[in-house]
Amino acid sequence: MTVLDTTPAPEPAPLRRNRDFRLLWTGAAVSFLSSRVTAVAYPLLVLWHTDSPLAASVVSFAALLPLLLVQLPAGALVDRWDRRRLMICCEAGRFLALATVAAALVAGTVSVPHLAAVAFTEATLTVFYRLAERGAVRNVVEPGHLPAALAANEARSRAAGLVGQPGGTLLHSLTRSAPFLFAAAGSLVSLGTLLLIRRPFQSERSTAPGRLGADVADGIRWLWRQRFLRAALGIVAGSNVLFQVIGLALILMFKEEGRSPATLSVVFALGGVGGLCGSLWGGRLSRRLRQRTVLVAGTTAWAALMAGMALVRDPFALGALFAGTGFVGAAFNVTAGVYQVRTTPDEMQGRVGSTANLIGSGTNALGALGGGLLLTVWGTTRSVLLAAGLMAVLAALAAVSPALRTEERLIAARAPAGPDSTPEETRCPDP
Structure with missing residues (x-):
């Protein structure tokens, strides 16, 4: 027996x-x-x-x-x-x-x-x-510790930015x-x-690497086939452009009013503190909320905070609003990182991450160029209001996007025992 x-x-x-x-x-x-x-x-x-x-x-x-x-x-x-x-x-x-x-x-x-x-x-x-x-x-x-680990990593990056400059x-x-x-x-x-x-640091590789160009293309194709990740990355890319406008507008606001650079540094420091706090909450949010919920709520909050920046000039009020944007951004980075790391095969982590980073870097450069032109033509207040309005459009697109409804709930406690497996409830379905 x-x-x-x-x-x-x-x-x-x-x-x-x-x-x-x-x-x-x-x-x-x-x-x-x-x-x-x-x-x-x-x-x-x-x-x-x-x-x-x-x-x-x-x-x-x-x-x-x-x-x-x-x-x-x-x-x-x-x-x-x-x-x-x-x-x-x-x-x-x-x-x-x-x-x-x-x-x-x-x-x-x-x-x-x-x-x-x-x-x-x-x-x-x-x-x-x-x-x-x-x-x-x-x-x-x-x-089950992945959300907390990536939240700690995001906090580490925010703290390094806050202290490094x-x-x-x-x-x-x-x-x-x-x-x-x-x-x-x-x-x-x-x-x-x-x-x-x-x-x-990695699982056993089951296939031999091919040509470098073919491997890069495989990573891009894999990411493109993931409907949720593709749509979410588009929303994030758009928000990166708008935040470049906001950063330049804040500098121009303080210059136009004759404020000292030290006052502006206080605003950016408060933004860093907000980001640090958001990173500490990101792990909890990833365990309790869908990534789509975080994306829709985050872009909506960003739109409201940006609109507030167009209407106030007090440094501490601006700092509080900027801290709010940092909080939302850091929390979203954690939840998005958990989703991407858990749904991407271990042997493709580098290619998928680098593709996402390249899109973010490219839109930052585009935003910096477009932000300078926009501020030159429209001035700070109208440019910031326009950025807030466009962010609201991104929030609406996120709310109605069919692709963003393909996400499954991420629950860290229900993840399988091995780090190399992709749980069925967290796998991005194919289009």
């Missing part, structure tokens, strides 16, 4: 006791903070060294160019290479590149071409690192090489945490 073992499976340890996730999170936090510090340090160093805004713009452009040129091939390469080894190589490469800037400053041989090359290299390695780290998360945490400025004021020494040390810390992680 066979006796069946009815002992329930042990509950997984809380996320805070997951050693490998803590190491991955800490190393990435230091790496992202370092990137934020150098992002502000590059133009400051060039202006100090050359007194040329044009030279500063060249270096800044070099730092942004990989977001457009490298995303798609990076996604395909991340999917075919070992994620852990790739991340180790990225941090080692960042350390060497940043160390050359510190050495050049000590030797007094800084040049704009050198800084542009380092900025491009660092940004390229950061693209690879972030795509690999995003795909690794679901392999180092239990399936003033931190980079402060370090630059101490000594010109300080931001780059800090970032190089951060790369070593991140490298050390990667070497200590025990769990694999």
Whole structure:
């Protein structure tokens, strides 16, 4: 006679006791903070060294160019290479590149071409690192912990943005090489945490990689076939354009009224705090609400908050409204990240993520260009009201879109035991 073992499976340890996730999170936090510090340090160093805004713009452009040129091939390469080894190589490469800037400053041989090359290299390695780290998360945490893990990651990114800009400025004021020494040390810390992680960063690959171009095309086709993800990405792309208009409008508002840049920094700081709070709530929302509900409610809230920005001029009121937009944006990033990571096959995480990132980067650039033209012709108040109206249109489209009704409810507690499976209740149905 066979006796069946009815002992329930042990509950997984809380996320805070997951050693490998803590190491991955800490190393990435230091790496992202370092990137934020150098992002502000590059133009400051060039202006100090050359007194040329044009030279500063060249270096800044070099730092942004990989977001457009490298995303798609990076996604395909991340999917075919070992994620852990790739991340180790990225941090080692960042350390060497940043160390050359510190050495050049000590030797007094800084040049704009050198800084542009380092900025491009660092940004390229950061693209690879972030795509690999995003795909690794679901392999180092239990399936039910994925919403909390991605919420912690979003909070980490928001905190790095909040601290990195003033931190980079402060370090630059101490000594010109300080931001780059800090970032190089951060790369070593991140490298050390990667070497200590025990769990694999990916599942076994069942198929051999094909040609790079074919792999990139496979990722784009897979994303295009997912009706919900395709429609949601369109809504997000449109909102990115409108937020570029809002960011430029806030700067122009304060300039027209003769307010100091320090006052504007308070508004942006409040927005960062709002984003940090939103990231902490995102994990809860992903467990309780449909992604479609979050998208419709979020775009509606954005429309109302933008309209309020057109009607007030008090810095603290604007800061509160900007904090609201940051809260909604961070919460949506978490819920969208949970949906995308859980529904995308592990072997395609890099390609799908890079395609989504490229669309976001492209619409940001489009929004920056269109926002400048719109503000020149219409002024701040009417431009912000127009942005609010267009955001309301996006909210209405999200509410009535048939594609967004194809989503199934995501419930982390009902996810299957393995990190490599795609649960039936969370799978995006084919069109």
